[in-house]
Amino acid sequence: MAMTVLKVALYILLAPILGGLMEGLDRVVSARMQGRQGPPLLQPFYDVYKLLAKQTTVVNSIQILFVIAYLIFTIFTGSLFFGGGDMLLVFFALSMSEVMMVLAAYSTNGPYSALGANRELLQMMCYEPMILLVAIGFYEVSGSFMVNDLIKVDSPAVFKIPGMLIGFLFILTIKFRKSPFDMSTSHHAHQEMVKGLTSDISGNNLAFYEIAEWYDQVLMMGIVAMFFICKNPVSIIVAIVACVIFYLMETLIDNVFPRVKYMAMLISSWVVILVAAGTNLLILSVLD
Amino acid sequence: MKISKSPWVLHYDGSSCNGCDIEVLATMTPLYDVERFGIINTGNPKHADILLLTGGINAQTAPVVRQLYNQMPDPKVVIACGICSCDGGIFKDCYNILGGSDKVVPVDVYVPGCAVRPEALIDGVVKALAILEEKRVKVKESMKQGYCTVDYSKIAVRMKAEDYDPATQYDAVLTEEALREQAEQKIAQTAKPAPKPATPAAAPAAKPAADAAATKEGGNA
Numbered sequence: 001m002a003m004t005v006l007k008v009a010l011y012i013l014l015a016p017i018l019g020g021l022m023e024g025l026d027r028v029v030s031a032r033m034q035g036r037q038g039p040p041l042l043q044p045f046y047d048v049y050k051l052l053a054k055q056t057t058v059v060n061s062i063q064i065l066f067v068i069a070y071l072i073f074t075i076f077t078g079s080l081f082f083g084g085g086d087m088l089l090v091f092f093a094l095s096m097s098e099v100m101m102v103l104a105a106y107s108t109n110g111p112y113s114a115l116g117a118n119r120e121l122l123q124m125m126c127y128e129p130m131i132l133l134v135a136i137g138f139y140e141v142s143g144s145f146m147v148n149d150l151i152k153v154d155s156p157a158v159f160k161i162p163g164m165l166i167g168f169l170f171i172l173t174i175k176f177r178k179s180p181f182d183m184s185t186s187h188h189a190h191q192e193m194v195k196g197l198t199s200d201i202s203g204n205n206l207a208f209y210e211i212a213e214w215y216d217q218v219l220m221m222g223i224v225a226m227f228f229i230c231k232n233p234v235s236i237i238v239a240i241v242a243c244v245i246f247y248l249m250e251t252l253i254d255n256v257f258p259r260v261k262y263m264a265m266l267i268s269s270w271v272v273i274l275v276a277a278g279t280n281l282l283i284l285s286v287l288d
Numbered sequence: 289m290k291i292s293k294s295p296w297v298l299h300y301d302g303s304s305c306n307g308c309d310i311e312v313l314a315t316m317t318p319l320y321d322v323e324r325f326g327i328i329n330t331g332n333p334k335h336a337d338i339l340l341l342t343g344g345i346n347a348q349t350a351p352v353v354r355q356l357y358n359q360m361p362d363p364k365v366v367i368a369c370g371i372c373s374c375d376g377g378i379f380k381d382c383y384n385i386l387g388g389s390d391k392v393v394p395v396d397v398y399v400p401g402c403a404v405r406p407e408a409l410i411d412g413v414v415k416a417l418a419i420l421e422e423k424r425v426k427v428k429e430s431m432k433q434g435y436c437t438v439d440y441s442k443i444a445v446r447m448k449a450e451d452y453d454p455a456t457q458y459d460a461v462l463t464e465e466a467l468r469e470q471a472e473q474k475i476a477q478t479a480k481p482a483p484k485p486a487t488p489a490a491a492p493a494a495k496p497a498a499d500a501a502a503t504k505e506g507g508n509a
Contacts, residue, residue, distance in 0.1 A: 027323075036321040043326050046293040050337070053424060055361040057334060194331045202334040202361050 004083045011082040011218075012075060019214025020044045022221070026251050033255045044214075048207045056203030059108040066104030067205045071212040073097030078219040084148035087135045094131070094219075098124055101197060101209070108200035116196025120184035122262050126269040127171035133277045137164035138226065140284045151229045156238075158227040163280025165227045169246060170272045174265070175220055178250050180257040181265050221247065292417035294326040298336035300356055302389065303379070304343025307403030308370035312340060315406045322410060325417075333359035338416055341389040342404075344372040344379050350392045357393040363423035365396040365416045370404040377402065 024041040031038025040046075058064060077093040080086070098120070105117035135145060141157045142150045150157070158165055174181040185197040193199075198209060221243045228239035260268075301309050315322045316329060330336055333356045345353060357366065368389040371377040375388040389395050396419050399412035 031321070031323060035318040037324050038321070039323050039326050043294065046326055050294040053428075054337070054363070055427065057359070057361050195335065198335075199332055200334060206335065 008079040008083045011078055015078060015218040016211050016214045019211075019217045020048070022217055022247060023214065026247070026254075029248060029251050030255055033252070044210070048210050051202075051207035051210065052204060054203040056205060058205070059110065059200045063104050063107045063201065064205060066100050066107060067201060067208050070097050070100040070104065071208045071215075073100055074212040074215045074219070078215050078222075081147060081219055081222055084146065084151075087138055087145045087147060087150070090147075091131045091135055095124070095128065097212070097216075101212075104201065105197045105199075110200040112194045112196060112199040115193050116184045116199060119262065120197055122266065123174050123181065123184055126181075126266055127174050129270070130167045130171045130273045130277060133273065133281065134164055134168050134223065136281065137161040137277070137284075140281070140288075147226070150226060153230050156228045156230045156235055160284065161227070161280050163276040163278075165224075167273045167277035168224065168227075169249075170276075171269060172220060172224070172246070173250060173253055174269065176217065176250055178254040180253065180260050181269075182254075182259060183262060183265065290421055292421050294328075295337045295413065295417055295420065296328045296330045296335050297338045297340055297413070298330060298333050298356065298360065299340040299342070300349075300353060302341055302343035302349045302353060302373060303346040303385070304370065304372060308342035308373070308401075311403045311406050311409060312342065312369060315409055320406045320410060322413070325410075325414070327413065333357075334361065336360050337364055337420060338413065339364065339366045339393070340369055340413075341366065341373045341393075341395075342369045344376045344382075344385045344387060345389055345392050346382075346384045346386060348384075350386060353389065353392050362427045363420055365420050365423065366393050367397045367399060367412050367416050368395045369399050369401075369409055369412070371400050371402050374398045374400050 021041065021044075023044040024039070027043060028038045028041055073093060074097045077090055077097055080093060081090045102117045102120050102124075105113040105120070108114075138150050138157060138161075139145055141160050142153045144150065173179075177185055183196070185195055198206060201209060224246055225236075225239035225243050228242050229235050299309070299312050313329075314320060333339075337360075339357060339360060341353065357364075366389065368374045372379055373389045376385050379385045380387065386392070397412045397416045399408050401408055
């Protein structure tokens with residue numbers, strides 16, 4: 001019990017620092033890929049500090065509630081995961097937090113926000129099936145939905161469910177709002193619909209949103225790490241290395257691909273999910 | 289930590305020949321790379337700290353520029369890029385040109401040039417950052433007095449389309465303090481005459497002194 005509390009406390013304290021550094025690294029590496037010097041590594045922290053110092057304009061006061069609920073639900077989701085909780089509950093809470101952000105965007109009645117919210121719902125439609133399949137895949141490996149049991153398996157989950165990893169990495173691009181699929185909003189400069197989801201969110205609320213994104217990124221990388229972690233403590237190092245490689249791969253994909261239309265996103269993500277994860281699940285159930 | 293480490297820029301083309309706009313975008317290229325300073329070209333006034341204006345202001349863009357300025361959260365600075373934006377330039381005598389950007393919004397930094405050089409532009413932005421920092425301190429002080437935290441949200445809620453007077457659209461410069469006074473008047477008019485007596489009476493006395501300095505500063509950079 002004390003161990004769980006410690007893990008959750010560590011997540012709540014360290015995740016924003018780690019998430020901010022990850023985003024800073026992403027921006028520096030992106031800049032180097034484009035032949036630029038790029039911002040300092042701590043730039044995301046400067047951004048959030050500035051946003052906290054700015055005046056907050058609010059279009060509809062319920063928007064504050066939804067943005068804070070998004071932050072709280074994201075932290076709750078991550079705490080469940082890193083505390084060793086139920087994988088299914090983690091993913092349901094994750095969907096809940098996303099819905100809060102969509103509601104925040106809808107509540108402003110702004111045309112760009114509404115468009116961003118519509119697209120965010122489309123994105124959720126693309127990645128939700130995969131997220132559920134990941135939970136089922138982990139169940140096939142360890143016979144339990146609990147994260148605590150999952151990290152005590154004999155051999156890494158990736159040996160049994162490599163297709164799930166491929167599918168999950170594919171939707172990670174959508175989840176991180178990286179370039180081929182950065183339809184609802186983007187971490188980068190402006191696009192055809194301004195900032196989409198966050199168009200009407202400013203000051204403190206935008207800072208909370210950014211912090212929630214950091215928590216979310218760390219959670220997502222945690223799920224990637226789950227594919228590699230087993231009883232053997234060496235596997236933790238392997239998992240960290242894998243996370244770094246996959247994260248940099250996302251940055252590369254972000255810089256290489258242009259944004260696609262929503263149909264292309266929907267079709268490609270569902271095809272990848274069906275082929276990679278679906279086939280994997282089929283083989284597993286045939287073998288058992 | 290200073291907030292000027294992360295200035296987000298909103299760029300608007302008043303009625304420019306596009307020369308300055310190309311130079312503004314040139315600062316984003318690997319050669320000049322303004323992201324070194326944390327500068328991001330955001331298309332959203334609600335996220336922006338710096339308003340970059342290019343080209344003179346004409347009758348159609350005047351309300352747009354003013355609206356963009358009003359949508360930006362405090363603290364904010366305005367940079368006029370290029371000679372047209374500074375005072376109208378070669379288009380000054382055109383029938384539709386009102387003049388430079390300072391006809392419609394308070395400008396903090398003037399960066400002349402035709403077209404403005406990217407180096408000069410970056411220098412102007414760096415100058416603007418110092419002003420941004422000063423304004424930030426002032427906003428912090430005013431927030432302690434409790435008048436800056438409420439007024440803009442109240443404007444958004446209470447101002448209607450018919451409150452906008454087209455007669456005063458072009459000749460009056462709507463400064464920050466004028467906006468605040470308008471907002472407070474509107475709040476006072478619409479507020480129910482219930483428990484609270486006229487408390488804002490103390491605040492308006494203090495603010496013109498604090499903010500007059502903010503808008504007049506950095507005249508000729």
